[in-house]
Amino acid sequence: MQPATLAATVVATLREVLGPGPVVLHEPCFGGRERDYVTDCIDTTFVSSVGKYVDRFEAELAGYTGAGHAVAVVNGTAALQVALQLAGVGGGDEVLMPALTFVATACAARHLGATPHFVDSEPDSLGLDARALRDYLRTIAERRAGTCVNRATGRVLRAVVPMHAFGHPVDIEALLSVASEFGLALVEDAAESLGSTVHGRHTGTFGLMGTLSFNGNKTVTTGGGGAIITSDRDLARHAKHLTTTAKVPHRWEYRHDEVGYNFRLPNINAALGCAQLEQLETFIRNKRRLFERYRLGFEPVSGVRLFTERAGTRSNYWLQSLLLDAPDRAQRDAILAATNEAGYMTRPAWTLLHELEPYRDCPRMPLPGAERIEQRLINIPSSSQLGAAERC
Amino acid sequence: MQPATLAATVVATLREVLGPGPVVLHEPCFGGRERDYVTDCIDTTFVSSVGKYVDRFEAELAGYTGAGHAVAVVNGTAALQVALQLAGVGGGDEVLMPALTFVATACAARHLGATPHFVDSEPDSLGLDARALRDYLRTIAERRAGTCVNRATGRVLRAVVPMHAFGHPVDIEALLSVASEFGLALVEDAAESLGSTVHGRHTGTFGLMGTLSFNGNKTVTTGGGGAIITSDRDLARHAKHLTTTAKVPHRWEYRHDEVGYNFRLPNINAALGCAQLEQLETFIRNKRRLFERYRLGFEPVSGVRLFTERAGTRSNYWLQSLLLDAPDRAQRDAILAATNEAGYMTRPAWTLLHELEPYRDCPRMPLPGAERIEQRLINIPSSSQLGAAERC
8 A cells, every 4th residue: 555545544444433532642630539639648748759649659659569668769770770770780781672672771770770672572472582582692692600691792781671562461471481490580561551561471571670650641641750669668668768859767867878869859749640541441441442543443444553561461451562574664654644633643663772863872683573563553542432432 | 764755745836837738848939020920031042051040040149149250051960070170080080078968079079980988977967977077087098199099099188079069068168178188179069058157158169169959959949050169270271161161162063172071061950040049048947947946846846946047157957957966766756757757858878878778888987977977867848938927
């Protein structure tokens, strides 16, 4: 099909499913007790880094995900940085991560003085390709004194950070097996996958630690925010300590026993999060209903298909993902242009991280899978209220 | 006077000035349009990193301080880290800073791979001792190829970070002269001194950049928040870029051209800040009125005096500071215990940074001034509403 023809068909299908535009890519829905909780913070003057909503938000995240422990922080990038540090990542290490992800993962590693090492992705999950990673590591890595060393650079491969792209669960069980074979810490970037599960178990709870994001574009938002989740009580305590300036409790003394971070989530943002969590299952139900509508809409359109969760997983369908049948950047860009011009906001996948100026010289394996996905994928409007019986 | 006697007198004076307790050290006052602005964010769904309140908050800070440019970030620590980076601080450098300050300054340097180098303070301002610093640098530093090198460590002394402790302006003009003599970048930590001026000019606007904090305990709060202020448009633009993931503007592409930070202040926090800024001059007026009440109350008490702003400066009196006539930690601790037990929350100065485990090995000059202040100083309840005609 000619690019212009398919692009026009995609626009027509979006209009059919969504009604007349403009429709943004993703907006939050504040249909619950957001105003009450936020006003309560102001009324009680507890808007800052200590407060009942922080405690409650952490407890509810720990319970909802089943992780057992959650530490609320200022955003998902901060969560990743601290989780990587607690996983042992330090200056001079390498951190394996998808080339196809948001730049935050690479920033988090860099801010610890570590080097990102980019790994390929596969089309069934849009996430890390476990088989290709295993084959690659068997070629480049060797175990030395309990660590895994990149023979080419001589640096320690300390951790691997799978990411559940657009909310769709990666093959985390296969990746755990690779991490175990090579002695890598597995930190699970679940920034986009709150509510997504693998065999009923919440994403972010398979690795040593998982990280969440509550940015304004996420399924649940706190304005800006994130969390570290883990089943390890000591790690959780350490994460809380590090992210709250490493202050040792005392009635009045100011003692700090580590180089800490000021990564505390303010109570007013946690209040928003508590109200949002009360609606999470509704949001996901609506997003899954939207998926069904899109699926029916795009079924007769040849040349594209809607990404569908893998068997055994539940996706939160944070961002609905349309895939061209074949890699074709001209076609992709024609669709991006036509849809955005028609008022239906769409976006491509991220520019692959090794193509960004600051990460161009980082080590990487061949990335044919990531490149193909990047040339095929378009995210289409995904707000939960688009799938609701009534708008938020 | 016996410790117990003076402590009892201090408690009685606090009761006389403040009325019956309990009285916290500092709590915010939300007497303005906080609820309206925050609710507006929720109603419009703009709670996150983009929004009109972020733009407005930055414009108002730029105007109020006279800096011309302001970049809102997630907290004061983040502001310091980015300001130091933009001032050229990098791995292996040393950063001169007071030993008598909050730990954030040291953390910010450490997170850039730099080493804190502790400087003494003097009692007239409670901040950096410019004369002692000049004498010290003449002994230990030498200029090499345009930089200032610590002869003992061989590292570059890249920047100096004066801090306006408890809101009281430091002798910034003398410090600028020292910075100029030794080719040091001067980054001004005005975290505590919003509204404080030196010869009518706002603190934070004397150096290359200044940083502010809007933590819950500050004169103006955003829950958590901070800002970088500067008169240099290019530095401001760079700060904005770095703190917003270094994303290059594009309709849909995800390109990032530097290793950025996710340090964006959410719109909902900025909304709180906008409402607070509208009341700032009232807060300061009340704090200065509280100072007068305390001054009268403590005038007949021998053994202590209230810290008073230096001639030519205006202090926001963020935290009122009671000073023992002579260094006496036992006396200080007796007063801290008695006041807190009586329900009047008080605190000492920070533990000197070189006494904290993670910074014990950092270079430092002799610190007799900081030590004496630390043994003399007690902050007493300072909320603006304590000086108001009517409570908030």
